[in-house]
Amino acid sequence: MLRLRIILTFLLGVVPGGAITRADDIAPKDRRSGFDMMSAETQAMQKNDLANPAMLWVREGEALWSTPPEGGGQACSGCHGEARISMKGVAARYPVFDASAGTAIDLAGKIQQCQVERQKASPWPRESKPLLSMSSYVGLQSRGTSIVPAHYKGTTEAASRGKALFNRRVGQLNLSCANCHDDNWGQKLGSAVIPQGHPTGYPIYRLEWQGMGSLQRRMRNCMTGVRAEPYAYGAPEWIELELYLMQRAAGLTLETPAVRP
Amino acid sequence: MGAKTRAFGLAAILLLALASSGVMVRGQGITELVVAGEIPRPLNGLTGDAARGRTIITDRRKGLCLLCHSGPFPEERFQGTLAPTLAGTGKRLTEGAIRLRLVDGRKLNQQTLMPPYHATEGLSQVGQNWRDKTIFSAQDVEDVVAFLKTLQE
Numbered sequence: 001m002l003r004l005r006i007i008l009t010f011l012l013g014v015v016p017g018g019a020i021t022r023a024d025d026i027a028p029k030d031r032r033s034g035f036d037m038m039s040a041e042t043q044a045m046q047k048n049d050l051a052n053p054a055m056l057w058v059r060e061g062e063a064l065w066s067t068p069p070e071g072g073g074q075a076c077s078g079c080h081g082e083a084r085i086s087m088k089g090v091a092a093r094y095p096v097f098d099a100s101a102g103t104a105i106d107l108a109g110k111i112q113q114c115q116v117e118r119q120k121a122s123p124w125p126r127e128s129k130p131l132l133s134m135s136s137y138v139g140l141q142s143r144g145t146s147i148v149p150a151h152y153k154g155t156t157e158a159a160s161r162g163k164a165l166f167n168r169r170v171g172q173l174n175l176s177c178a179n180c181h182d183d184n185w186g187q188k189l190g191s192a193v194i195p196q197g198h199p200t201g202y203p204i205y206r207l208e209w210q211g212m213g214s215l216q217r218r219m220r221n222c223m224t225g226v227r228a229e230p231y232a233y234g235a236p237e238w239i240e241l242e243l244y245l246m247q248r249a250a251g252l253t254l255e256t257p258a259v260r261p
Numbered sequence: 262m263g264a265k266t267r268a269f270g271l272a273a274i275l276l277l278a279l280a281s282s283g284v285m286v287r288g289q290g291i292t293e294l295v296v297a298g299e300i301p302r303p304l305n306g307l308t309g310d311a312a313r314g315r316t317i318i319t320d321r322r323k324g325l326c327l328l329c330h331s332g333p334f335p336e337e338r339f340q341g342t343l344a345p346t347l348a349g350t351g352k353r354l355t356e357g358a359i360r361l362r363l364v365d366g367r368k369l370n371q372q373t374l375m376p377p378y379h380a381t382e383g384l385s386q387v388g389q390n391w392r393d394k395t396i397f398s399a400q401d402v403e404d405v406v407a408f409l410k411t412l413q414e
Contacts, residue, residue: 172391173325173376174384184343184374190321190328191339227391
C-alpha cells in the first residue's frame with residue numbers, strides 16, 4: 001500500500017493536497033491524555049475537587065448508590081457494599097463481554113442492565129442526569145488506576161470492528177477519527193489543539209457543553225462535526241469504538257471525572 | 262395568464278434548475294472534466310467573484326478552510342495547522358489545478374485530508390441535513406478559485 005502510494009506520488013510528480021494521512025497507530029510511549037494539552041486553568045479546575053464542576057454529579061451518584069429504587073428493590077449498596085471497595089478498577093477495564101447480554105457492554109449499559117434485571121426498576125435513559133451521576137461516581141473509584149482493557153472472548157472481534165469504524169471515512173467532509181486523532185494530534189484545528197482522543201476521564205464535564213456528558217455524546221459531536229449521521233445512543237457501534245479506544249489508551253491513567261474544553 | 266408569460270415562466274424555471282443543479286459536474290461526472298490533473302474550464306461556464314471567494318474562505322461555517330489552513334488573513338486570529346498555507350496558492354498552482362483540488366482532491370490523491378467540496382460520490386454515512394448535497398455550489402467553487410488565484414505570494 002505504501003509502495004503503491006509512493007509510486008502514485010512519483011507518477012503524479014507532486015504530493016497533491018499536501019496533507020497525507022499516515023494511518024499509523026500511536027506507540028504506547030507516545031500516548032498522552034488530552035489533559036496534557038489543556039490550558040493550565042482547565043487543568044487546575046480538574047485537579048481540585050472543590051473547583052471541578054463534575055464533582056456535583058459524583059456527589060449525586062454517591063447519594064443514589066445507597067438509595068433503593070422505586071418498586072422496593074435493593075439499592076446498589078445492598079449488593080455491592082461500599083463502592084470505594086467493590087467498584088475500584090471497574091471503569092478502567094470496561095467495556096467487557098457480558099454473558100447475559102451475549103455481547104460487549106459499556107459501564108452505563110451495565111448500570112442499566114442491573115436496574116432492569118436485579119433491581120426490577122426502569123433504567124435511567126442514556127445521558128440522563130442520574131445515569132451520568134452514577135457512571136461518574138463508579139468511575140471515580142478507578143481514578144488514578146491504569147486503563148487495562150479486558151480481553152475476553154467476544155470483545156476481540158468487537159474491538160477490531162471498532163478499529164475499522166475508527167479508520168472509516170464518514171460524512172460530507174469525508175474524514176475518519178484516525179485522520180485527526182492518529183495522524184494529526186497536536187496540530188491546531190482552528191483554535192483547538194487536536195488531542196489523541198483517549199477516553200481517560202468519562203463522563204466528562206465539558207466547558208463547551210456547560211455540563212456533563214458521556215463518551216458517546218463526545219463522539220457524536222465529532223461525527224456531526226464531519227457532517228455524518230451519528231449512531232443512536234447505546235448502539236453497538238459506540239461500544240465497539242469504545243472497546244477499541246480503551247485498547248488504544250491502555251496504560252494511561254483514568255481521570256474520571258475529567259474536565260475538558 | 263397569457264401563453265407568452267407561461268412560456269417565459271417555464272424557461273425561467275428550466276434555467277434556474279440548470280444553474281442550481283450543477284449540471285455540468287453532475288451530468289458529466291467529474292472524471293470527464295479532468296484534463297492532466299486539472300479542471301481547466303470553469304464549472305458551468307461561471308465567472309468567479311474573488312471578493313466573495315475571500316468571504317467564503319474566512320467564514321468558518323461555509324468554507325471551513327481556516328480550520329485546517331492558514332493564510333494571509335490578518336483579521337482571523339485562529340488558523341489551522343493541519344494543511345499547507347494558502348499563501349502563494351495562485352503562484353504554485355494553475356487555476357485548473359486549484360479547481361480540481363476544491364471539487365474533488367481524491368482524483369489526485371485518495372488519501373487526501375481535503376474534503377471534496379463539489380462531489381458526493383463515494384461518501385458514507387452522510388448526515389441527513391447534508392445528504393446528496395455538496396459543500397460548495399459551482400458558483401462557490403468559482404468564487405474561491407478566483408480568490409485563491411490572486412494569492413501570488
